Amino acid sequence: MRQIDFRYDLLPLKNRLFRLALRITLDRAEAEDIVEDTLLRVWSKRDELEEVENLEAFCLTICRNLARDRSAKCEAQNVSLDAQPYDTVDLSPDPQAQLEQAERLEQVRRIFDSLPERQRTILQLRDIEGKSVRETADIMQTSEENIKVMLHRARQALRQRLLAQ
């Protein structure tokens, strides 16, 4: 890979890194810190990264490791208190229906965030960011087979909790 440019190669990844960090730590301030650390760490090693094929996957791996290190300290706290509900959904013109839809999405977010760390990371990468099984395996540093098994468990858990509502 060519020389890494901070502004054009690393900064565009910030929101994707943030979304993953937030999914793991469930804390926005913590997630922002982690994104900063990830970007600075990758930037400081930029000369050694010429052989890295997929910079995004590499950054996501570092981000996940940092987030796991930090959230290990406060694993007991499982559902974030300061996460903002989603207000961007506009499927219906009726304000009441919009409010209900936002509430339903907020419930789904809570379900996502109530899953174990590995399951919510895998759902974040595979279902939200649209990564393939191989990319997810790269980022989570495990085999594709493992990813398939974990994804199956995560989706089953998701379904059960959705239907239990």
Added chain:
Amino acid sequence: MDYKYIEQLLERYWEATTTPQEETILRTFFSQDVLPEHLAQYQPLFVYEQTAATEQPLGDDFDRRMLERIGQPADEAPKKVVVKAQRLTIASRLRPLFRAAAAVAIVAVLGTAAQSAFRQTDQTNEAWDYNSASYADTYQHPEEALDALDAGLAEISDMLNSSTSADSLANNEDVQP
């Protein structure tokens, strides 16, 4: 409306055997306003997956802070594209025209050459007539034709014999020096 395909996809989604493309189909399907009741219960999940992917919480102030931390000027203008003015002479302006004219000339020359070549081959082809029904007799009497054929064959046979004996002589010489 038949929802069998979507139901199958959904079942495979829970089994984690769908491809990313099939999951996109599911998300597109579930972004409709009106859905049958048995599928509507899953709508928030797929809508959430789509919305969560577009969340952009970090803005320009984050970029500025990061650029300051690594010591790059935050308000650097985007890379400028340098454009140089170039003077064009009449010859260089007409160059594409010359090229086009040259190309036309080459095609014309090649075309004429090919045409005359084809014409020649046509003529030679006329000399060969493979239709035996149109053959004309060369000799007036069958006996004469047979004699001519015999003579021709005898001549070929003599030539073959003489070359064979010459070869065998040469071989003999090799064996008995």
